[in-house]
Amino acid sequence: GDSVTQMEGPVTLSEEAFLTINCTYTATGYPSLFWYVQYPGEGLQLLLKATKADDKGSNKGFEATYRKETTSFHLEKGSVQVSDSAVYFCALTRDSNYQLIWGAGTKLIIKP
Amino acid sequence: GAVVSQHPSRVICKSGTSVKIECRSLDFQATTMFWYRQFPKQSLMLMATSNEGSKATYEQGVEKDKFLINHASLTLSTLTVTSAHPEDSSFYICSARDGGVAEAFFGQGTRLTVV
Numbered sequence: 463g464d465s466v467t468q469m470e471g472p473v474t475l476s477e478e479a480f481l482t483i484n485c486t487y488t489a490t491g492y493p494s495l496f497w498y499v500q501y502p503g504e505g506l507q508l509l510l511k512a513t514k515a516d517d518k519g520s521n522k523g524f525e526a527t528y529r530k531e532t533t534s535f536h537l538e539k540g541s542v543q544v545s546d547s548a549v550y551f552c553a554l555t556r557d558s559n560y561q562l563i564w565g566a567g568t569k570l571i572i573k574p
Numbered sequence: 575g576a577v578v579s580q581h582p583s584r585v586i587c588k589s590g591t592s593v594k595i596e597c598r599s600l601d602f603q604a605t606t607m608f609w610y611r612q613f614p615k616q617s618l619m620l621m622a623t624s625n626e627g628s629k630a631t632y633e634q635g636v637e638k639d640k641f642l643i644n645h646a647s648l649t650l651s652t653l654t655v656t657s658a659h660p661e662d663s664s665f666y667i668c669s670a671r672d673g674g675v676a677e678a679f680f681g682q683g684t685r686l687t688v689v
Contacts, residue, residue, distance in 0.1 A: 466617070498680075505578065506667070506680035551618070560671050560678050561608065564617040 464489040468552045468565035475542055476573055483537040483568050485526075485552035493554040495519075495528050495535040496562070500549045509537075509550070547572045576602045578670045580681025587658055587688055595653045595684045597668030603648040604670035608678065609641075612665040624651055658688040 468485040475481060487495065497509040497519070510519030512528035512535065519526050524539045535552060552565040577600040587593050597607060606625050610618040622638075624630035624645035632638045640662075642654040651670070655662055665685050671678040 503682075505580070505682040506669075508677055560606070561620055561623060562618075562678070563620075564610075566617045 464493070464554060464563045466552050466554055466563055466565040468550075468568055470566070471549075471569040472571050473568060474571045474573065477544055478541045479572075481537070481539040481542045481546075481570070483550055483552075483570070485535045485537065485565060487533050487535065487552075487554050489533075489554055489563075492530075495526070496553045496555070497524070497526055497535070497537050498551040498553060500551070500567075502548070506551065542570075542572050544572045544574055546570060576600075576670075576672070576679045578604075578668065578679045578681045580668050580684055582684060583682055584685045585687070587686070589659055589688055590657055592654055592656045593658055593686060595655075595666055595668070595686075597651045597653070597670065597681050599649045599670045599672075599679070602670075602672045602679075604651070605648065605673035606671045606678075607645055607651040608669045608671075609643060609651075609653050610667045610669070612667060612683075618667060621653075655686065658686070660688045662686065663688045 465488045494513040496511045498506045499509045500506050510521040512519040515530035517528045526537045549567045549569045551567045553562045579598045581596050609621045612618045621636045622630040622632045626648050630643035645651040667683040669678040669680045
């Protein structure tokens with residue numbers, strides 16, 4: 463069945479460091495891919511998405527490119543801030559009803 | 575973005591009792607709502623999908639008689655964990671979607687502890 467695998471955390475970086483959180487997927491057909499973020503004490507928020515191969519989603523300085531050849535959707539940011547500390551989830555849609563298949567989540571800790 | 579409110583955020587109950595969790599869409603009509611369960615350090619697992627006015631569709635392995643889902647209006651869905659046991663302790667998250675929008679919005683989650 464469909465699945466999403468993302469790197470285990472926590473990931474600890476210093477402020478202004480470069481961030482990569484790896485995400486790979488297994489799916490039939492052509493899923494849409496998402497990154498969600500959960501800040502401490504808050505609900506999940508959509509960070510960015512891509513709906514077809516080679517699309518790049520971007521938001522708040524974060525980017526991820528839908529790579530069908532490597533079945534990946536790695537999250538990147540050039541210079542992280544303390545406020546980026548959160549848990550990041552990679553996910554894909556299983557169908558048009560927006561049922562999401564989730565990765566395990568990666569906790570990101572940014573130190574000043 | 576749209577707001578989904580989930581209550582309570584934390585609940586502790588005794589084994590054998592039932593617990594109800596509410597999920598409300600505050601500023602849009604939620605034609606579809608999803609209930610997820612998250613175990614520590616694991617993915618969110620979809621438990622069921624409900625469309626307003628219809629019976630929920632449960633994922634394989636989820637006991638529908640134990641996890642009662644009601645989606646009686648376009649702004650409210652409830653999950654009732656019946657005869658709760660310690661193994662039901664988990665983090666439960668709802669999300670809601672307006673059928674005309676290709677995005678689902680999430681509640682803050684409910685931490686259930688059964689003692």
